[in-house]
Amino acid sequence: MTETPPSIPPAWFELAIRSSRETVIFTDTERAIIYANPAVFDSHGYLPEELLGHSSREIFGDIPGNPTDLAQRITREAVGGVWKGQVYNRRKDGSVFPVRLVLSAIYGKTGEVLGYAGISTDISEEEQRREETAEFMKQLEEGNRFKTEFISTLSHEIRTPLTSIRAFASILLKMGDKADEETRKDFIGQIHAAAERLTALLNRMLDMTRMETGKITFKDETVNLTGLAWEAITDMQGLALETEVSLRLLDPPLELLVLGDPIRLREVFSNLLSNAIKYSPRGGEVTVGLSREKTPEPRVRIEIRDQGPGIPEGDEKKIFESFRQAVADGKNGFGIGLAICRRIVEHYWGLISSSNLPGGGTCFTVTLPLSR
Amino acid sequence: MNPTGKVILVIDDDDSIRSLLSTHLRQSGHRPETAASGGEGLAKARKLKPDLILLDVALPDISGLETLQMLKADRDLSAIPVVILSCYPLHQGSSVFLEAGAADFLTKRAKLTEVISRSLSFIPGPNND
Numbered sequence: 162m163t164e165t166p167p168s169i170p171p172a173w174f175e176l177a178i179r180s181s182r183e184t185v186i187f188t189d190t191e192r193a194i195i196y197a198n199p200a201v202f203d204s205h206g207y208l209p210e211e212l213l214g215h216s217s218r219e220i221f222g223d224i225p226g227n228p229t230d231l232a233q234r235i236t237r238e239a240v241g242g243v244w245k246g247q248v249y250n251r252r253k254d255g256s257v258f259p260v261r262l263v264l265s266a267i268y269g270k271t272g273e274v275l276g277y278a279g280i281s282t283d284i285s286e287e288e289q290r291r292e293e294t295a296e297f298m299k300q301l302e303e304g305n306r307f308k309t310e311f312i313s314t315l316s317h318e319i320r321t322p323l324t325s326i327r328a329f330a331s332i333l334l335k336m337g338d339k340a341d342e343e344t345r346k347d348f349i350g351q352i353h354a355a356a357e358r359l360t361a362l363l364n365r366m367l368d369m370t371r372m373e374t375g376k377i378t379f380k381d382e383t384v385n386l387t388g389l390a391w392e393a394i395t396d397m398q399g400l401a402l403e404t405e406v407s408l409r410l411l412d413p414p415l416e417l418l419v420l421g422d423p424i425r426l427r428e429v430f431s432n433l434l435s436n437a438i439k440y441s442p443r444g445g446e447v448t449v450g451l452s453r454e455k456t457p458e459p460r461v462r463i464e465i466r467d468q469g470p471g472i473p474e475g476d477e478k479k480i481f482e483s484f485r486q487a488v489a490d491g492k493n494g495f496g497i498g499l500a501i502c503r504r505i506v507e508h509y510w511g512l513i514s515s516s517n518l519p520g521g522g523t524c525f526t527v528t529l530p531l532s533r
Numbered sequence: 534m535n536p537t538g539k540v541i542l543v544i545d546d547d548d549s550i551r552s553l554l555s556t557h558l559r560q561s562g563h564r565p566e567t568a569a570s571g572g573e574g575l576a577k578a579r580k581l582k583p584d585l586i587l588l589d590v591a592l593p594d595i596s597g598l599e600t601l602q603m604l605k606a607d608r609d610l611s612a613i614p615v616v617i618l619s620c621y622p623l624h625q626g627s628s629v630f631l632e633a634g635a636a637d638f639l640t641k642r643a644k645l646t647e648v649i650s651r652s653l654s655f656i657p658g659p660n661n662d
Contacts, residue, residue, distance in 0.1 A: 387645075388549030395552065415550060415648055416620055416641030453642070 206253035242266035322355035393430035413451040432498040440469030539584035544574035571595035614655035
């Protein structure tokens with residue numbers, strides 16, 4: 162193609178700039194504004210006339226952190242007399258936002274600098290998206306790290322009962338008919354107990370997953386916490402007896418009504434009690450205290466105290482996060498239990514915390530709003 | 534079994550509260566019996582002639598007040614002290630029950646041991662403690 166391009170009517174240059182959605186500003190060599198296109202109203206909140214004669218730097222760009230003397234720098238340093246980059250601009254209402262700026266010198270016919278042309282694009286949305294993406298990536302990484310921790314804890318939790326199932330089963334196989342009735346019963350009992358532990362572990366994991374994905378429903382019923390605590394304690398007496406731990410309900414009020422789902426709140430007691438019993442030494446004592454807190458908005462206070470080793474310093478909060486277990490001492494107290502408790506308690510506007518007791522042992526405290 | 538143990542009938546529709554009360558009564562040497570409704574309570578009271586009755590105000594079939602009135606109307610049972618357990622704070626509504634012959638009106642907000650020791654004090658005879 163050797164045709165000469167059709168000539169453009171000179172008025173089009175101005176019309177093109179006037180119609181542009183990008184903000185276009187011309188200044189003289191001292192950076193006083195001599196032209197601004199209408200887009201400056203959308204981007205900066207000024208009518209073009211308001212800006213004429215004012216210093217562009219003072220109006221838009223006098224913000225700490227922005228490069229100073231851009232105009233001098235582009236004529237002095239830059240090849241081609243152009244500067245591209247990201248700076249912050251100020252709107253008429255004072256708010257600050259990021260823009261991508263192309264600032265070029267306007268040369269006259271003899272090469273002298275007549276002034277500067279700045280074209281800027283508001284990139285605050287882009288920036289926000291970038292920040293959101295960064296935050297999302299961070300969360301993903303965190304989640305990933307949790308998952309790795311989770312899998313390693315889980316493998317350990319699964320391996321322990323599995324090892325005992327395999328061991329007892331293989332001994333039974335080897336002994337065949339030579340095993341007497343008592344041994345056989347004992348070993349089958351051990352296998353059964355290990356299988357039960359695996360099932361319980363799986364159930365807790367499913368519960369946690371359901372809670373994390375919001376697939377679990379919480380009922381709102383008036384529940385007598387005293388009754389609930391008593392039921393949970395009665396249920397746990399077997400485990401307590403087995404480990405020679407005494408489990409006591411300290412003189413409670415006969416009635417402490419809260420709003421909640423009896424099954425879920427019962428789970429809170431069961432989890433806290435089984436932990437307390439598991440970490441107690443033989444002959445130790447676990448107590449459950451129930452009381453009415455005399456705060457302006459009355460609350461029920463549940464305190465479960467054990468005589469266990471206590472929570473390592475700094476782990477008091479961590480133990481309530483999912484997939485974590487602060488005390489890794491070989492006892493199968495998978496960290497999910499406490500995370501489940503926290504979810505349930507917080508669902509009913511309650512609080513859960515732990516503290517080490519001065520004389521040794523731990524106290525888990527749950528408070529819930531009284532329903533009347 | 535403690536020969537001085539008293540027969541105490543607990544009438545409450547809450548299973549766990551019946552269990553809590555009867556466990557503690559048993560631990561202090563008494564012979565608790567339980568009923569989950571007013572009707573069952575009346576039947577057991579006639580059969581057992583208990584030394585004391587603990588009666589919840591809110592019952593599923595006939596109300597605590599009606600149950601109390603029926604106990605007091607029965608010549609064989611009217612002498613048995615009946616302690617009312619109420620879910621209300623303090624003595625809200627107590628006068629109706631006291632006029633109907635209740636020995637005392639206790640709030641369930643009180644502590645378990647307080648409720649038990651106060652109730653036991655209404656059992657006539659030298660062996661109460």
